[in-house]
Amino acid sequence: MRVTVCRKAHFNAAHRLYVKSWNEKKNESVFGKCSNEYYHGHNYELIVNVTGNVDPVTGMVMDLKDLKDLIKSEVEDAFDHKNLNIQVPEFADLIPSAENIAVVIYNKLVPHLDKEKTLEIILYETPRNFVKYSG
Amino acid sequence: MRVTVCRKAHFNAAHRLYVKSWNEKKNESVFGKCSNEYYHGHNYELIVNVTGNVDPVTGMVMDLKDLKDLIKSEVEDAFDHKNLNIQVPEFADLIPSAENIAVVIYNKLVPHLDKEKTLEIILYETPRNFVKYSG
Amino acid sequence: MRVTVCRKAHFNAAHRLYVKSWNEKKNESVFGKCSNEYYHGHNYELIVNVTGNVDPVTGMVMDLKDLKDLIKSEVEDAFDHKNLNIQVPEFADLIPSAENIAVVIYNKLVPHLDKEKTLEIILYETPRNFVKYSG
Amino acid sequence: MRVTVCRKAHFNAAHRLYVKSWNEKKNESVFGKCSNEYYHGHNYELIVNVTGNVDPVTGMVMDLKDLKDLIKSEVEDAFDHKNLNIQVPEFADLIPSAENIAVVIYNKLVPHLDKEKTLEIILYETPRNFVKYSG
Amino acid sequence: MRVTVCRKAHFNAAHRLYVKSWNEKKNESVFGKCSNEYYHGHNYELIVNVTGNVDPVTGMVMDLKDLKDLIKSEVEDAFDHKNLNIQVPEFADLIPSAENIAVVIYNKLVPHLDKEKTLEIILYETPRNFVKYSG
Amino acid sequence: MRVTVCRKAHFNAAHRLYVKSWNEKKNESVFGKCSNEYYHGHNYELIVNVTGNVDPVTGMVMDLKDLKDLIKSEVEDAFDHKNLNIQVPEFADLIPSAENIAVVIYNKLVPHLDKEKTLEIILYETPRNFVKYSG
Numbered sequence: 001m002r003v004t005v006c007r008k009a010h011f012n013a014a015h016r017l018y019v020k021s022w023n024e025k026k027n028e029s030v031f032g033k034c035s036n037e038y039y040h041g042h043n044y045e046l047i048v049n050v051t052g053n054v055d056p057v058t059g060m061v062m063d064l065k066d067l068k069d070l071i072k073s074e075v076e077d078a079f080d081h082k083n084l085n086i087q088v089p090e091f092a093d094l095i096p097s098a099e100n101i102a103v104v105i106y107n108k109l110v111p112h113l114d115k116e117k118t119l120e121i122i123l124y125e126t127p128r129n130f131v132k133y134s135g
Numbered sequence: 136m137r138v139t140v141c142r143k144a145h146f147n148a149a150h151r152l153y154v155k156s157w158n159e160k161k162n163e164s165v166f167g168k169c170s171n172e173y174y175h176g177h178n179y180e181l182i183v184n185v186t187g188n189v190d191p192v193t194g195m196v197m198d199l200k201d202l203k204d205l206i207k208s209e210v211e212d213a214f215d216h217k218n219l220n221i222q223v224p225e226f227a228d229l230i231p232s233a234e235n236i237a238v239v240i241y242n243k244l245v246p247h248l249d250k251e252k253t254l255e256i257i258l259y260e261t262p263r264n265f266v267k268y269s270g
Numbered sequence: 271m272r273v274t275v276c277r278k279a280h281f282n283a284a285h286r287l288y289v290k291s292w293n294e295k296k297n298e299s300v301f302g303k304c305s306n307e308y309y310h311g312h313n314y315e316l317i318v319n320v321t322g323n324v325d326p327v328t329g330m331v332m333d334l335k336d337l338k339d340l341i342k343s344e345v346e347d348a349f350d351h352k353n354l355n356i357q358v359p360e361f362a363d364l365i366p367s368a369e370n371i372a373v374v375i376y377n378k379l380v381p382h383l384d385k386e387k388t389l390e391i392i393l394y395e396t397p398r399n400f401v402k403y404s405g
Numbered sequence: 406m407r408v409t410v411c412r413k414a415h416f417n418a419a420h421r422l423y424v425k426s427w428n429e430k431k432n433e434s435v436f437g438k439c440s441n442e443y444y445h446g447h448n449y450e451l452i453v454n455v456t457g458n459v460d461p462v463t464g465m466v467m468d469l470k471d472l473k474d475l476i477k478s479e480v481e482d483a484f485d486h487k488n489l490n491i492q493v494p495e496f497a498d499l500i501p502s503a504e505n506i507a508v509v510i511y512n513k514l515v516p517h518l519d520k521e522k523t524l525e526i527i528l529y530e531t532p533r534n535f536v537k538y539s540g
Numbered sequence: 541m542r543v544t545v546c547r548k549a550h551f552n553a554a555h556r557l558y559v560k561s562w563n564e565k566k567n568e569s570v571f572g573k574c575s576n577e578y579y580h581g582h583n584y585e586l587i588v589n590v591t592g593n594v595d596p597v598t599g600m601v602m603d604l605k606d607l608k609d610l611i612k613s614e615v616e617d618a619f620d621h622k623n624l625n626i627q628v629p630e631f632a633d634l635i636p637s638a639e640n641i642a643v644v645i646y647n648k649l650v651p652h653l654d655k656e657k658t659l660e661i662i663l664y665e666t667p668r669n670f671v672k673y674s675g
Numbered sequence: 676m677r678v679t680v681c682r683k684a685h686f687n688a689a690h691r692l693y694v695k696s697w698n699e700k701k702n703e704s705v706f707g708k709c710s711n712e713y714y715h716g717h718n719y720e721l722i723v724n725v726t727g728n729v730d731p732v733t734g735m736v737m738d739l740k741d742l743k744d745l746i747k748s749e750v751e752d753a754f755d756h757k758n759l760n761i762q763v764p765e766f767a768d769l770i771p772s773a774e775n776i777a778v779v780i781y782n783k784l785v786p787h788l789d790k791e792k793t794l795e796i797i798l799y800e801t802p803r804n805f806v807k808y809s810g
Contacts, residue, residue, distance in 0.1 A: 003234045004267040012801065014689040014716040019462055030463060032470065038758035039689040041716005043801050049267075057154055058165060059232030064264050065167065083713035097464030099408045126687065126718050129469055132409040132454075138504045139537040147396065149284040149311040173353035176284040176311005178396050192424055193435060194502035199534055200437065218308035261282065261313050273774045274807040289597055300598060302605065327694055328705060329772035334804055335707065367599030369543045399604055402544040417666065419554040419581040443623035446554040446581005448666050488578035531552065531583050559732060570733060572740065637734030639678045669739055672679040
C-alpha cells in the first residue's frame with residue numbers, strides 16, 4: 001500500500017540568471033530582466049512529496065514532523081533570506097534556475113530517506129511558474 | 136483518449152492519533168499533540184481524480200454531477216462534522232491518519248466506478264500537509 | 271502615516287456548539303450537526319491586523335517577528351490541537367463560535383499592543399465561513 | 406535529467422453543453438443547466454506542463470517566456486472573451502466540455518514543442534472542477 | 541460587540557458589456573473584447589459580509605446556514621449558469637458590470653436582514669479583478 | 676453610489692532592510708536575516724483598490740484596463756526584477772520595508788486618479804505578511 005505524503009515549505013531568496021562565460025549582452029538576450037546584475041528575488045513555495053509504504057501500526061508513511069525538520073535543516077536554513085548565487089555553495093558554478101534549484105533540493109533530501117521511498121520536488125518560483133523533479 | 140476529471144470536496148472532522156495497545160506516554164512520544172485525548176480537528180480538503188475514456192458524444196469521462204453526488208453520499212455524509220475515531224466505523228480499529236483516511240475513501244469510492252476507470256485520492260489535512268493514494 | 275501590518279497564523283482544534291442550559295433537541299435544532307456531542311474540528315486560519323504609525327527610522331509599524339511570537343504564545347500555544355470546549359478556559363462558559371473565538375483572541379492580544387495601535391482579528395473557520403472583529 | 410516546467414495562464418469564455426442531434430429535453434436531462442441555450446461562462450485556469458531535459462548551460466528545460474508567448478498565441482488569443490461554441494472553430498462539431506477543451510489545447514500546443522518533450526494540460530473550469538490530459 | 545460574519549459563494553454566468561444606445565464601434569472602443577456580441581463568461585466568487593451584534597446565548601451574529609440559504613435563493617438560483625444580459629431581469633436596462641452586479645446583489649439581500657445589521661458585498665469577476673459595495 | 680474596484684498585480688524584487696547610520700550588528704539585531712548584505716527577495720502581490728462613483732452609463736468606477744496600465748507603468752516597470760535598495764530612486768534614503776513600499780506605491784498612483792476617488796494599497800511581501808495603506 002504505497003501512499004504519498006506531501007509537505008509544503010517556503011523560503012525567500014535573491015538570485016540572478018546569468019552564464020559566467022557569456023557577456024552581459026548575451027545574458028540579457030537569453031534571460032532578459034532575470035539577468036539584472038543587482039539581483040531580484042522570489043518567495044519560493046516548495047512541496048516535498050515522499051512515497052512509501054504505510055506503517056500498519058502508526059498509519060504513517062513517515063512522521064511529517066521529521067519531514068518538516070529535514071526540510072528546515074537541509075533547505076530553509078540553507079536557502080532562506082540568502083542570495084543563491086553568492087551564498088549557497090551548490091550554485092557557485094550552477095545557474096540557480098528553478099529547474100536547478102529543484103534538482104539541488106532533491107539531491108540534498110534523498111540521502112536522508114529510506115531506500116524504499118521515492119521523492120518528488122515541486123518548486124514554485126512565482127504563482128504562475130513552477131517546476132517538478134523526481135530524480 | 137484517456138482524460139482525468141477532478142472534483143474538490145470538503146469535510147470537517149475531529150480525530151486523534153493514538154495506538155490503543157500503547158500507553159499514553161508512548162502515544163505522545165510518537166504522535167505529539169496529535170494524540171491529545173480530547174481530540175483536535177481539521178477542515179479536510181478532498182480531491183477525487185477519475186481517469187477514463189472520453190465519451191465521444193457527451194465529451195465527458197463521467198458526469199461530474201454523479202461524481203459530486205457519489206462523494207457526498209460515500210464521504211461527506213459519513214465523515215462531515217463527525218469524530219472519526221468514535222463515529223466512523225472504518226476507524227474503529229484503524230488509526231485515522233491522513234494516509235489511512237485517503238485509503239478508506241479510495242476503498243469506498245472505487246466499487247462505484249466502471250472497471251475501465253482509475254481513481255486517485257488527494258487529501259489535505261492542513262494547507263501544508265497532504266497525502267495521495269491511487270490503489 | 272498610519273499603516274496596517276497583517277500576519278497570518280494557523281491552528282487546528284476540535285469544538286462543539288451547544289448551550290448548556292438547552293436540551294440536546296434544542297441544541298440540534300439551532301446548531302445542527304455543529305452540536306455533535308463527540309465534537310468536530312477545523313483548521314482555523316487567523317489574520318491579525320495591527321494599525322499604527324510607521325517608525326521613520328526602521329520603516330516598521332511593529333516588528334512582525336514580535337507579532338508572530340505574540341500570536342504564538344497567546345493563541346497558537348493556547349488553542350492549537352486542543353478541544354476548545356474542554357481545554358481552553360475562556361470557553362468554559364462561552365460557546366466557541368467563530369464570533370466568540372475572534373473576540374477572545376482580540377482580548378488576549380490587545381493588552382500587549384501600544385495604546386496608539388488598533389487591532390482587527392479575522393478568523394476563517396472554513397474557507398467559506400469567516401468572521402471579523404475590531405473591538 | 407528530466408524536469409517538468411509549468412506555466413499558469415487564464416482565459417474567460419462563454420460556452421454551452423449540448424449535443425446537436427439531441428432535442429432540448431434530452432440535452433437538459435444530461436447536461437442540466439449547463440445546456441442553457443443562452444450560454445453561461447467560466448474563468449478557465451490553465452496549467453501547461455512541459456517535461457524535457459535541462460540544458461546544462463542555461464539550466465532551463467525551455468524558456469518560460471517562449472512558453473508564455475506560445476500559450477498566448479495558441480490559446481489565449483483564440484479562446485479569451487470568446488463564445489467557444491460559436492467563435493472557436495475547433496468546437497464547431499465538438500462539444501466544449503472541459504475534457505474536450507483540454508484535448509484541443511494539447512493538440513494546438515504539441516506541434517510547437519521539440520520531439521523530446523512531453524506535454525500535460527490541466528484545465529480548471531471552476532475551482533472545484535478540473536481535468537488533466539497528457540496525450 | 542459588533543462582529544462581521546462572512547460567507548463565500550459562487551456562480552458562473554455569461555455576460556456582455558455594451559450600451560444599447562451606442563453603436564458597435566463605440567462599444568468596442570470603450571469595453572474592448574468585453575463587448576463581444578456572442579458573450580463571454582466568468583466564475584463569479586461572491587463574499588457576503590454581515591455585521592451585527594453577537595447573540596449572547598448562541599454566540600452568533602446570524603445563523604450562517606440562514607445566510608447560505610439566503611444567498612442561494614436570492615443570488616445563486618437567479619444568476620448561476622445564466623446569461624446575465626438576457627435572463628436576469630435586473631440587467632434588462634442595466635449594464636452587468638461587476639460594479640452593477642454587486643449593487644444588485646446588495647439590493648436583493650439587504651431587505652432580508654434585520655435593521656441593526658449592515659451589509660457589504662465583495663464580488664470577484666476574475667482572480668485579479670474584483671469590486672466592493674456596502675450601500 | 677460609491678463602489679470600490681480592485682486590481683491585483685505582481686512584481687518580483689530583491690531588497691535588504693538596514694539603516695545606513697547603524698552598524699551591521701545593530702542592523703542584524705533589529706532586522707535579523709532581513710538585513711543580509713547580499714540581499715534576499717520576494718514575489719510581491721499588490722492589490723490596488725480605487726473607490727469612486729459608478730458612471731451611470733458605463734456601469735464602471737473606472738476602466739480596469741486603465742488601472743492595469745497605470746499599475747504597469749508606475750509600479751511594475753519601476754520595481755519588477757529590480758533591486759529596490761539600489762535601483763529604485765525612492766528607496767535611496769528610505770528603507771524598503773513593506774510599509775514604506777506601500778506608501779511609495781500610494782504616492783506614485785494617487786496623482787493619476789480623479790480627485791473624487793480614494794485609494795487603498797495592499798501589499799503582500801509573503802503569503803503570511805502583508806500591509807495596507809490608504810493615505
